[in-house]
Amino acid sequence: MSTTTTEDAVADLYAASCARLVGIVTLAAGSRAEAEECVQEAFIQLLRRWQQVSRYDDPEAWVRAVAFRLLSNRRRKARNGIRAVLRHGTPDDTQAPTGDRIDVMRALQQLPLTQRQVVVLHYLNGMAVDDVARTLEVAPGTVKSRLSRARDTLAPLLREETFHA
Numbered sequence: 001m002s003t004t005t006t007e008d009a010v011a012d013l014y015a016a017s018c019a020r021l022v023g024i025v026t027l028a029a030g031s032r033a034e035a036e037e038c039v040q041e042a043f044i045q046l047l048r049r050w051q052q053v054s055r056y057d058d059p060e061a062w063v064r065a066v067a068f069r070l071l072s073n074r075r076r077k078a079r080n081g082i083r084a085v086l087r088h089g090t091p092d093d094t095q096a097p098t099g100d101r102i103d104v105m106r107a108l109q110q111l112p113l114t115q116r117q118v119v120v121l122h123y124l125n126g127m128a129v130d131d132v133a134r135t136l137e138v139a140p141g142t143v144k145s146r147l148s149r150a151r152d153t154l155a156p157l158l159r160e161e162t163f164h165a
Helices: 003-029 032-053 059-088 099-109 113-124 129-136 140-158
Strands: none
Touching: 003 032, 003 059, 032 059, 099 113, 099 140, 113 129, 113 140, 129 140
């Protein structure tokens, strides 16, 4: 079978069965996004094996079985990762978020992404302006401008109120 014919046949099967397969795997996964990823990966594997699978009575059943196997593998890997973390304990530098940390995180969310990036890299990661510029592939002047605008936005959000009795 030629590549074009293979691609056409798989595309036809995809069009006819993808939504149904995602619906079925979603019920097992509890997550549509995870189901979509598993079904997509199953179709990718189908492309490589179409010569063999095309001779099966029900190629959709093969895709469904692969998608469920992929889902099982993902879940097993996640469980193993959690077990490894629990076995080794949490890192020493893990701290519960403090009120100040939560305030800073909320304030940062008020910034546009470009300003948030420069603030995190410069102030929280300790990078020099030139290094931030290289990392983000912008001019140093752009980094300085974004930092200035970010400081203007953050100042009132992070100001401590002092009350006099």
